[in-house]
Amino acid sequence: DTAVSQTPKYLVTQMGNDKSIKCEQNLGHDTMYWYKQDSKKFLKIMFSYNNKELIINETVPNRFSPKSPDKAHLNLHINSLELGDSAVYFCASSQSSHFEQYFGPGTRLTVT
Amino acid sequence: QKEVEQDPGPLSVPEGAIVSLNCTYSNSAFQYFMWYRQYSRKGPELLMYTYSSGNKEDGRFTAQVDKSSKYISLFIRDSQPSDSATYLCAMNAGGADGLTFGKGTHLIIQP
Numbered sequence: 370d371t372a373v374s375q376t377p378k379y380l381v382t383q384m385g386n387d388k389s390i391k392c393e394q395n396l397g398h399d400t401m402y403w404y405k406q407d408s409k410k411f412l413k414i415m416f417s418y419n420n421k422e423l424i425i426n427e428t429v430p431n432r433f434s435p436k437s438p439d440k441a442h443l444n445l446h447i448n449s450l451e452l453g454d455s456a457v458y459f460c461a462s463s464q465s466s467h468f469e470q471y472f473g474p475g476t477r478l479t480v481t
Numbered sequence: 482q483k484e485v486e487q488d489p490g491p492l493s494v495p496e497g498a499i500v501s502l503n504c505t506y507s508n509s510a511f512q513y514f515m516w517y518r519q520y521s522r523k524g525p526e527l528l529m530y531t532y533s534s535g536n537k538e539d540g541r542f543t544a545q546v547d548k549s550s551k552y553i554s555l556f557i558r559d560s561q562p563s564d565s566a567t568y569l570c571a572m573n574a575g576g577a578d579g580l581t582f583g584k585g586t587h588l589i590i591q592p
Contacts, residue, residue: 373524400577410567412525414579424577459524461580468513468532468575472524 372396373473375460381479382450390445390476392460401443402461402470403435412459418443419465450480484508487570487583495591500557504570504583507551511572514546515580516555519567528568529555560590 373394382388394401400419406412416435417424423435432448447454460473487504494500502516513532517525529544531537537544545554553572557564567587571580 402579404579409584411584412569412571412580412582414581417577417579419577422577424579426579463577465577468573469515469527469530470571470580471527472517474524475522477522 371474373460373462373471375458375473375476377476378474379477379479381481383481384450384452386450387446387448388450388478389447390458390460390478392443392445392473394441394460394462394471394473396462396464396471398462398464398471399440400463400465401437402463403443403445404459404461404472406457406459406475408456415445415458416443447478452480454478455480484581485570485572485583488586489584491587491589493589493591494560496560496562498560498590500560500564500588500590502555502557502568502570502586502588504553505551506553506572506581508574508581509551510574511581512575513573514544514553515571516542516544517569517571518564519569519585521566525569562590562592564588565590 402417403415437443457475461470463470515530516528519525534548541558543556567585569585570583
């Protein structure tokens with residue numbers, strides 16, 4: 370009964386490929402997020418998605434796109450992968466009436 | 482100047498000591514403050530959250546916020562080796578805002 374889950378846990382792929390990471394939350398939250406943790410362990414927001422509103426961090430390349438089939442899922446699609454995309458990607462969720470966010474276990478992406 | 486400053490450490494203390502972890506921030510819009518614990522190769526785990534200046538206590542943990550000084554702290558009493566981890570402060574202005582994180586402090590509790 371994991372609150373926020375991500376698949377896959379590890380993803381190794383070659384430059385130029387397109388890949389997706391899935392996120393699901395069973396907390397009944399209405400807002401979901403994607404964060405990137407780089408090699409120096411710094412966590413940075415990429416996207417937040419609340420019902421119909423998508424907020425994008427302006428530094429995120431447009432090769433990255435979040436897709437939400439329903440309130441419990443927010444998947445991350447990455448096109449034309451680059452070496453610099455190698456990082457750990459975390460999904461999180463919150464309820465808009467509260468501010469605390471709960472994180473998933475992360476997906477370690479390695480681009481070769 | 483970074484929005485959130487946090488000393489990366491490492492901070493090494495003996496078991497049983499009181500640990501003090503701190504962050505400063507520059508953005509006055511930040512109203513909500515969180516502390517996360519992250520073990521190696523795991524996701525951040527929410528420890529404490531607060532939105533008001535003052536202290537909030539939960540077991541061995543106390544979160545302190547001083548909005549006038551833009552300074553937040555986390556105190557850990559009776560520290561245990563299992564508390565060894567990276568501690569991340571995080572904050573936002575509310576709503577669906579993403580969190581702005583500090584770089585994290587690597588804490589080591591020596592048995």
